[in-house]
Amino acid sequence: MSQEGLEVSPLAPAAFPNLPRVAGVGLATAACGVRYQGRDDVCLLALAPGTAVAGVLTQSQTASAPVLWCRRALKGGRGRAIVVNAGNANAFTGAHGLAAVERTVQATADILGAKKTEVYIASTGVIGERLSDDRITAALRGLKAGLHGGAWAAAAKAIMTTDTYPKGATRTAEIGGVTVTLNGIAKGSGMIAPDMATMLSFLATDAKIPAKTLQALLTRGAGDSFNAITVDSDTSTSDTLLLCATGQAKHKRVSGGPGDPLLKSFKAALFDLLRDLAHQVVRDGEGARKFVTIAVTGAASKRAARRIGLSIANSPLVKTAIAGQDPNWGRIVMAIGKAGEKADRDRLAIRIGGIEVARDGLVVPGYDETPVARHMKGQDISIETDVGVGRGAATVWTCDLTHAYIDINADYRS
């Protein structure tokens, strides 16, 4: 599982952004040798007392032990710590896996003086191997001592597996005239698909928002970000997205639900941050050379539009055509047809790179492939389709399917 030889994705952002401190959040990382050698592989994110936590977890029927634990802890809506390790997913590890989570939670709670249900665990990496949780618990004291509000970049690096670059983003928003900060980090580059959150991502803000409202905002935001991306249609056993609100900012009290007008700016910033992080995950899709935006309109519902978009995004034939820079729109027609959602064959319209390719179920008269082929040579590919049956619309994002994906995945464990 050596990551040597993996070049940074050509779609990577120029640099990791400068993430400011978030009041009430401390981070620390350590090299525990859970699997990787010579790099930090464990991260502790400590949260001030009173922090509200919301989460979206994988829908997998074979969810990992940490996911099962988070599902339980999220019921309380409170958090004091998140412990993350990379290299071993602690999935399909039976009673041992649950016990490993239990021990890590207990040790973290003891060291921080927190309740067990205020501790969240996330593990990513190989499935089916026992996690050496003793290496993690042994590092907790040192991690606590090293907590630091400015360690976001180190944290983003410590949670990486096959990622070729660390992922982070920051936004500010206003709540009743007071500026609040939102930071987020993410990891993930393969086994990325809905439902749901499709990787690990941790967000924190100093805003003070009730857990229930926070959860409603996160669920909605995930729908148009992490649940609208796919690299390879494979949903992980371990996908975890957590949003922590420390409540340290001195803004007016938010008493309403997610529709509270006070939250307008926060909501926009949160959704934008989630989308940014989700795009960064796609841009690090295993072997990705092109970032693809697929916008579907005219579907029976928003849900139908998303399913059609994901059918296009997950089609190996569409993805390889994009890799080959081939404007093979017939494969888009095929992928719409197989989505299992209503589409009117004779009203279908397709645009590639903004150029109309087909309308009313036919290639446009005098279709000139030249400008479309030129668009396909670029790094950012746009596909738009109207399926002609209703008003449902959704956008999804994916990457192409290249030889490098096979190189990475045909020999991941060796």
Add this chain to the structure above:
Amino acid sequence: MSQEGLEVSPLAPAAFPNLPRVAGVGLATAACGVRYQGRDDVCLLALAPGTAVAGVLTQSQTASAPVLWCRRALKGGRGRAIVVNAGNANAFTGAHGLAAVERTVQATADILGAKKTEVYIASTGVIGERLSDDRITAALRGLKAGLHGGAWAAAAKAIMTTDTYPKGATRTAEIGGVTVTLNGIAKGSGMIAPDMATMLSFLATDAKIPAKTLQALLTRGAGDSFNAITVDSDTSTSDTLLLCATGQAKHKRVSGGPGDPLLKSFKAALFDLLRDLAHQVVRDGEGARKFVTIAVTGAASKRAARRIGLSIANSPLVKTAIAGQDPNWGRIVMAIGKAGEKADRDRLAIRIGGIEVARDGLVVPGYDETPVARHMKGQDISIETDVGVGRGAATVWTCDLTHAYIDINADYRS
């Protein structure tokens, strides 16, 4: 779309089988230059008056013009001819596509003295380009003159697109002590996935079976053959499976439905023939180097078992692991988890190559990967899983995902 340079799949059968004549069936092929040059690309399969026809067609919402026509013609349950062309799918071609089918049907009916609804059309190849049906209709007279009961191999070749070898199979059965013959040909190597039939396949028998019974038998047989295979999860706009019974054999009258005891041997032979052809399609999966059998037991229903099987079979991460000869059973766990069907994480069992790898949701004690790794180096890979919730069972077949798949599909049209 030149097929030069495509080597014959290493999983191909040693030779095309010797297909005997089927009384009441004549075949002829011609080079019409619809797209390919220097090879036969059109096939006429002529059927004696009184032939019953059953069919299973793609479920795609963007089905091709020939599929729409076949759906209509199948209502009559009678057939005198099937006209097939390779190179152009006549899909997403709007009114022109329907008119092209109409003209071909009319010309064929005229030449054979048949009703229009006794003529079936199947087209395979590129989507979205106008079909030069004049080239096909111009060849009909010559095709009729060349009809021959022994031209099965030529027909199997004429319908190929990216196939690397022609596909055919034959069986005999007994109905009331009289021997009947079943022949079949098929084509397909990419865009192969349920539902449904996932390519073109034409079967003929001299048995005399009512159309309704024939349809019931074919529907059931397709479920455990063509609907249980996948190469790349992509369902074609053009998938067509037709079964013709000429009724020339002098056996006792079949008056019952598909459960008629008279049909026991026929049914077994038909199902076996369908499975053989379906396997041949998988063995020619684009870029395939390994043939993979996935048997799922313990599911909530047969349908659930098949969905879990297909989730494993369609997972790019499972398929690339197989290509890499890596017994990465964690990815099998992942694919079971994402199938959207019930599975008991803590009762899951997995066998690879007949060797127990995991049981009760855990790797087996003292697991030795050596013999499993040895199995993965072979050409025929077996994966068995019991998901521990019920008695539903199903088997599906697929191939691995290799660099060659990307080579073929990243530049199909050039």
